[in-house]
Every structure is written in structure tokens, then in C-alpha cells.
Amino acid sequence: MRASRLYAPTLKETPSDAEVVSHQLLTRGGYIRKLTAGVYDYLPLAHRVLRNIEEIIRQELNRAGAQELLMPTVQPAEIWEESGRWQKYGPELLRLKDRKGSDFCLGPTHEEVIVDLVRRDVRSWRQLPINLYQIQGKFRDEIRPRAGLMRGREFIMKDAYSFDVNEEGALQSYDAMYKAYQRIFTRCGLDFRPVEADTGSIGGSRSHEFQVLAESGEDAIVSCDSCEFAANVEQAELVIRGESLSSSPEMKVLTKVHTPNQKSIEAISSALDVDKKSCVKTLVMIADDQAVMVLVRGDHEVNDIKVKKLLDAQEIRMATEEEIKELGLVSGFIGPYQASNQAQKATWLVDQALKGKVNLVVGANELDYHFSGVSLERDCPQLDRYADVRLAEAGDACPRCRGELRAFKGIEVGHVFYLGTKYTKAMKCNILDENGQETPIVMGCYGIGVTRVMAAAIEQNHDQDGIVWPVSLAPFKLHILTLQSNKEDVVSCAEGFYNEALDMGIDVLYDDRDLRAGGKFKDADLIGIPFRIAIGGRGLKEGVVEVKKRSEKTVYKVPTTQVMQVIAQELAGQNALNSFTE
């Protein structure tokens, strides 16, 4: 491809609405343009990257025995009503009507469609296992699209669905996909970690996320530094650290203290000069319209997903200011001791880290007052439901080996779920097993955010000047620049290499534009192609051109006669540049 013809308008300045690096660089490099919030055009460069990612996915999934197909984007409401998700999915599901007034939606995921497909055609256990996947545009009407491609409303996703006779088979399918994912993300040049995860609205019981480690990630994950354990903080189960307190701490007297306007744990702990660990946060949550009081240590964070699971609730949220008042509570001064009658009737959950703790500070349920010297078992004997309800954090003990957990930020690029029979039961997708018994098929489902992989790769591979693509994803592998476009020997040399590269089947971008060297270098760094050949009059006098890897600073002077061979070797993964000078 000649740069003079390439549709890749680069920008000198960063667009003001781009916050994260991947969004900035993709926009500046002429890879993407925004159409509207969370919806983007993928220009030729981006399209090439996406095709590279898709190709890696195809190769690995096909190798794992999956088959590609393509399902519709527009889906009828009926199948969503069958699965129960027409009601449950919420406003994220973009719904529309056809001219007759029938309900449809834009597919955010395809469990319903694929189950409908499979139940028509599959009758016997002999036809299983089956694993089907597609690579397709998805639409989810996110509350708040953000960070460019990282959380868009329309995005490209690979979704796969496995169908097995029984749980054992399904777990084998799950395992095969898990391994395929590891190969896929490795080949994409990503630094990632598979982590245990919550199953979310897709449902199911066993699940791993594939998280790309990056500061800009939205997900918080913890991983053990002494074993393989890694999990999303929402999921990570916690164990009580055997903190050796002084064997029987003296229990202080319960005292009411004046704490004017001190509503936060921060304020209380500094005003009363007590450790945050000795304060108690009492949160009011609403689980399926029922009030729930949750107690955690002052320095801990509540994990609403754990609370939701514990109560077997469909929905969980924090109470509003009004709801708190209705319960007869005073926001900022809530506590378990002498709470209002209405509040007493609510469900109370206490984080296990508070079990047996003494001399705590809690809200007094009265404006501007707290109680200190509270010992839960002595003063609040009614609290009897202790459980793990908080978020994991760095320093917590590993639930497997008791090692120490470290915290990371991650970008979720892939997710694998063991689904079980959730959808096949609801939609009557049955087979006859070996014994002639009718039984629901056991499913798994597996997603990869293709567009998000592209963004994540940039979050992990960039410098001040632009993108540094892993070779496997790069839109072109080789970038040839002429440093002076008016010198005949320079141009003819470049044309020669360009044609040679084309003959060799190398994806090559040839910057033949009538630009000064500076501009070409800037664009080359921005776009991020792994290998660059710069041809200038100075070098040609010595019979050399300059070869540089985007990922390294070093510029190598390579004789013109050897350049293409060296490039070919480097692209094949051999070190051929090291023997040249500079």
C-alpha cells in the first residue's frame, strides 16, 4: 500500500474528547473516528488490525474443534420472552419494533438465537458435542459508554457456544476453550491473566475472565503471589486472617460521643483518634425491595455481588437518602446499637472480619453522635449472621494457600462461562441420551471483545510518540520511508524495496508522499508499524539504509543488498539485525 493513497488521516493534536491512550492514539493515527457516543468507524488501518485479531481467533478456535457460523443481529422478542430475559435484561437491550408493531431487539449476545437453532436440529446425544462461534457486531445500550473502544455500545465480539450431553462433557469443552483463549491472547502479544469471575447477567456457575494487565483497566483483580490463584475482587472469596490480637483485649465501656458533622469513616477516625479498622460502616442496601443492613470494617468495602448472592436476590442497590429516612435512620450516623424499630426488622449482615471484635465505633442513630467502646457480641447480640461480604484487596490472604494477594487493574478481553442448562431448560432444548431419556443439553458460552483487544493492545504497547504494535496485530509489518522524495536514487531504491516486499508477500506500507522527513517519521511512530526502513541520500552514498524496530531505539545501518533478507528473517522471528552497526 502506498501512503499517498491510504485513507488514514493523522492528526497532530489530540482530540479533546479522548481521555485514554488507546482512544487518543487510534484517533490521531487515523484508525478510528467516532460517529456518536460509543459508536465508531473503523478505518482501513483499524480494519486490518481487527482482521488480524479475528484470524488468530479463527485459527485457534478451529483447532479446538469449534465451527464458525453467522447469526442475525436483529432478533425477535419471542425467544427472549422464552428465556425470561426480555424482562430481565433491562435498558441495555436496545428494543425496536417493525412496521407491524412486533417487538425486536438488537442482539447484545446470542444464547437465545443459538439455542433456538440447535433445538430444532439436534435430537440425539450422538450429535454432540458441538461448539459454534461467530464474529459479529454487537449492540449494548450501555449506561455510560466510555474510554473509546474500551466500553463502546456497538463493538465486535467473538461469541461461542458449546453443547454437551452432560456436565462432564461441558467441563471438557470449557477447558478446551480456556486453553484456546490462552493461546489466542498469547499470540496477540498481550500480558494477561485468567481470573475467577462472577457470572453476571449471562448466568451460569463457573467462569473465568481473561484480563489484560493495564493501569487504565476498569476491573480490579487480585492475584496470589505464591500460587496460581487470581480472581476479580468481586468474586474473590476471603478467609479470616488469623490476626493474633492480644488474647483477651479489655472490653471498654460503651460510651456515647459527640461527633458533630463527622459523617465519614475518615472524619470519625481522625476526630476520635481511632484506627479505621476499629470503626464500623453500616450500609443500607435494598435487595429486591427489602432493606438490608450491611456491616463492614471501616477500612473495607462492601461487595454488593456477594450480598446479592448471599440473599439470593435478583437486584441489589444502595438505599436512597429518602429510604434511609423512612427507616428512621440518620445518614452518616447509622449503627447496629439502638437502631430504629423499622431498621431492626431488616436483614442484618455482618462481614466475617468483624466477628468477635471489641471496642468499635459505630453510628448512634442520632444526628452528630456515635458510640465508642462497642463490642458486637456483648452489645449487639441480635447480630448473628456473619458472612464474607466485602471486596478483596491487596494484602488479603489467598483463599487457596494463605499467601498474600496483590491488586491489579485489568481490561477484560475475554470471558468463559459454564452455563449448565439455564437456557436449554427454559427453551426446551433437549436430546435423547444413551438410555433414551429426554434431557436438556449442557451449555457453555465464551466471548472475546475483538475491538477491545485492539484497544487493550495499545494500552499495553505504546510510548510518547505513538503505538507500538505487536507484530501479530500490526496493520502492516514493514514501513518504507523515503527521506527525500525529490531524489531519484532514493525514490528508485524505495520503489525497488517496495516491489520486492510485495513479491515476498510482506504487508508493506510505502510512504511515497511528498513530505519532509520529519513528518514521515512522526507519522511512522504514531501508526506503530513494527519494522521501518528509512532511505536517504546520505545512507545511499555509503550503500546503506536505516532499519529500525518500532519497539527499540537502535537504528541499524544495513547494506541495501541485504535489507530485504534481513527483514524477512526478522519477521520470521530470527535475530538478524544485531550484526549491523549503529
Add this chain to the structure above:
RNA sequence: CGGGGUGUGGCGCAGUCUGGUAGCGCACCUGUUUUGGGUACAGGUGGUCGGAGGUUCGAAUCCUCUCGCCCCGACCA
């Protein structure tokens, strides 16, 4: 949805407080110049100032409504 911010040629911004008929840089076009890290000079194209309504002799600027976009958002009890 709640909170905050913002909307002025393709991009980045000034002008808005204090009303007087739109400006700068980049990009783009023409010419000359320059040619190894975004050359220099000259000339030029392009804007219903997000939209609607209002106040006024006069509105980018003041008022009302509305739309888009960006950021933050359980709590920190």
C-alpha cells in the same frame, strides 16, 4: 438516572463576565522556497457561533427551553 464540564470552519482554542455584526494556530488550496525528526514566505478556500424561542435598534455574548458530546458516580453511613 444523579452530579460536573463543554459545544465557535476538518482539528485544537480565544472571544461570552461588560451586547456593536467573528478571530488565532494547525490542516486544506495556489505559487515560490525547503528537503534526514512536523521548512519559510506570500496569497487563498471554508463558519446558520449545537438547535428553537425570547429580550434588544442590534445577540456567539443576556433570558427560557432543548439536543449532542466528555468526565465522575454504591457507600465511605
